[in-house]
Amino acid sequence: MSVNTERLHRSLMSARFEILPLRGAVEQAEHLPPGTTVTVTSSPAKGVDATVDLAARLRARGYHAVPHLAARLVSDDAHLVALLDRMAVEGLSEAFVVAGDSPRPAGEFPDALSLLRRMHELQRRPARVGITGYPERHAFIPDHAAVQAMNDKAGCADYVVSQICYDPVTIASWVKTVRARGITLPIHIGVPGVVDVTKLLRISLKIGLGESMRFLRKQHGVVSRLLTRYTPDELFDELSPYLVDPSEGIAGWHFFTFNEVAKTVEWRHRLAAELGEVPA
Numbered sequence: 018m019s020v021n022t023e024r025l026h027r028s029l030m031s032a033r034f035e036i037l038p039l040r041g042a043v044e045q046a047e048h049l050p051p052g053t054t055v056t057v058t059s060s061p062a063k064g065v066d067a068t069v070d071l072a073a074r075l076r077a078r079g080y081h082a083v084p085h086l087a088a089r090l091v092s093d094d095a096h097l098v099a100l101l102d103r104m105a106v107e108g109l110s111e112a113f114v115v116a117g118d119s120p121r122p123a124g125e126f127p128d129a130l131s132l133l134r135r136m137h138e139l140q141r142r143p144a145r146v147g148i149t150g151y152p153e154r155h156a157f158i159p160d161h162a163a164v165q166a167m168n169d170k171a172g173c174a175d176y177v178v179s180q181i182c183y184d185p186v187t188i189a190s191w192v193k194t195v196r197a198r199g200i201t202l203p204i205h206i207g208v209p210g211v212v213d214v215t216k217l218l219r220i221s222l223k224i225g226l227g228e229s230m231r232f233l234r235k236q237h238g239v240v241s242r243l244l245t246r247y248t249p250d251e252l253f254d255e256l257s258p259y260l261v262d263p264s265e266g267i268a269g270w271h272f273f274t275f276n277e278v279a280k281t282v283e284w285r286h287r288l289a290a291e292l293g294e295v296p297a
Contacts, residue, residue, distance in 0.1 A: 021261040026292045028260050029285050032270040033083075033178075033205060034278060038063050038071045043078070045278040051079030056271075059087035061119040069100055073107040082109060083147070087117025088132035092124040094139070097132070101141040111145040113178065114170075130166060133173035148174040150204065152182040152191035164198070171200045178271045179207040185255030192265060203268035206256060208249045210272040210281030217247050217275070248284055 033054040036042050046055050055075050059068040068084045075082035084104065091097050104112065114136075116128045126132045129148060136142045148170045171177075177195070182188050192204060209217055249272075259265045274281050 022292055024261045025257055026289055028269045029289050032272055032285065034272050034274055034281070036274055036278065037276050038067050039276060042071060042276060043074055045276050046075055046080060048279045048282045049080070052081060054081045054083060056083040056113055057085060059085045059090055059117055061090065065090040065100060069103055072109055076108055083111045083113050084109060085113045085115055086132060087115050087119070088126035088129050089117035089119040089122040091126050091132060094135070097135060098139060098141060101136065104143060110143055112143045113147040115149055128166065130169050133170060137173060145175045146173065147176045147178055150177040150179045150195065152179050152188045168198060168200065171202055174202060176203045176205060176268060178205045181207055181209055181273055185252050188256060189259060192259060192267070196266070201266060203266055205268050205271040207271040207273060208252045209247055210274040210277060211246055211248050211284045212275050212277050214245055214247050253288065
């Protein structure tokens with residue numbers, strides 16, 4: 018096995034998996050081997066406390082669980098301290114900080130940066146903190162604001178996870194742009210797992226991935242070719258050169274599973290088998 022093939026194999030087997038705090042989430046996560054990094058999203062309906070609760074349950078089952086801390090769902094300092102202290106008690110050493118989907122902040126944290134800064138001020142920052150990056154234009158945030166926000170957040174973070182984007186050229190260009198701005202944080206490339214197409218299109222519309230959806234329809238023909246299920250084969254093939262080039266600073270893959278973990282794991286095993294066994 019070549020060095021590059023071995024790196025690709027390892028990048029697959031060490032990938033992060035994102036799940037939603039819904040019924041059956043723990044059972045879905047159990048398709049993954051212990052030690053896997055499993056991130057848990059926050060939603061306005063469930064609240065950020067439910068996210069930490071699920072992360073704690075996953076941590077107890079042997080996973081490296083990473084709760085999303087959605088700034089707009091944190092009501093005040095007392096709430097934030099309670100969340101971070103609960104994480105410390107449960108052995109949750111990493112957090113992924115996002116603004117959150119709530120249309121109105123529950124308290125004094127309107128965005129991820131305000132929460133990141135407050136965690137630092139309170140001296141309760143987890144050992145590792147991740148932030149989001151946007152390879153394509155954000156439907157709800159002006160370009161200049163998104164760029165400035167990422168620049169500001171980078172100083173408070175340890176790594177970046179890219180938002181879903183279906184166009185590998187756009188992702189590759191974004192990585193180069195991020196590096197040109199002087200941001201050297203490791204980047205985990207966020208890609209959909211093996212997901213029902215109808216669900217994926219609905220979620221893409223909700224989070225404003227207009228450009229990506231146009232690319233997906235043009236390149237893949239959602240109705241005729243994908244039929245019922247999306248697979249990230251093309252993204253893996255096109256972006257693999259960046260994974261094996263250390264100068265790009267790509268840390269690995271982050272799979273958005275939307276709780277279809279089993280199908281994504283099956284896909285990963287198939288692809289890993291095609292790459293071959295990694296020598297001990």
